[in-house]
Amino acid sequence: MWRIVDLFLENSFVLFYGLTLILALVQYPKYFDTPLKYYPILLMYTFLNELLGYLISKDFEFNPLFSELYSDNNVVFYNSYSFIYFIYFLYVFRSFISSETNKKQLLILGFGFIVMSILNSFFQDFLLKPQIYAYIYGGLALSYSIILYLKENKGVLRRKIIKLSLLFWISVGLLIFHIGYTPIKIYYTFSRFSDLELYYALRRVHLTLVGVMYSFIIYGFLQLKGKFKTMK
Template identity: 40%
Template structure:
């Protein structure tokens, strides 16, 4: 089981990207039109992160003294990932008050991202505070999205099918992984051992998220944006 989970991520990224490209005519006029680019970026980021960690020939020169540190790749990726989804939810939501909340959440995330490097090196350490702020902001966006469309089941079955399932996937992942991220930071700070099943839970959350993404693309029915 552990072997399957450890090796499932890369194929899932590839399958999700393939399905997203096949279904692209269904959503090319929606805010999700850039999602395949993000999926490709995710795939390349994970691939680069793997090679820089496990193969010396791929070590980034600025890490010559810290050859196992490749976190800058993921720190940059997180900035792009969260910023994109703030744009997506701001675009999908019509309620003016909710749109303001998303703007506030975005500003909050960006401020934390600017402050975080003063406490943790952007090049050598994972930006934990920034990541948790981004996860919190994304969860707020998802909640606002479902609040706006809670009485619009027919709409969600058509124009919003893709983003609904993507939202479910993100909700599952960040509700589960944000506490893991915080606990790992706590364990690292106080030199505590990680609970044996944490890695399995983390990988399972990734699998569930991408399965939701695939379902969303497969169930898309319309290709126009109103």
């Protein structure tokens, strides 16, 4: 049974990323004039990055890097993606927060993430090792920005407008994913995978979290009626 489950989970990214991208493009006229207008580009980048990482894990000849030293390593692509991913979403949530104090906090957190990313590259080879410290910082900073966004809008959480707020569903999906995945990411980085049973169990949780996150985002796009509305 686990074989079938694992086969589905390992290949489910095609379904989730593809459907999310299609809906993002179909609904694009409704949010093209907001900071989310770049989201379809990130989705396409996510899909291509995952596809490339998958292909490299199966056959090192798919690696576009010329050096044989990195020919069977796909970590550099995930490190680059994570940097862009966190910078973009910190920018998005800062744009939708009205409090100047909170905006300054997120600006500081954004610069802090850049500094942490630079420092992390001195401790862990950017081309060969996951930038775990930058990832942890980015995950915490993004989670904090989401909480600030939800806190500012707590007065309308029970109103019907919540169903129309694309960013609300994106924020819930992202928050659930990072709360669940960050500990797994730390384990992936520092474990020597001596316990393969635990590794495969965490892998299933990881891929399930991806599916849950994109399910919320897909629902957000399906609920989007008319022009994009914030929760305010």
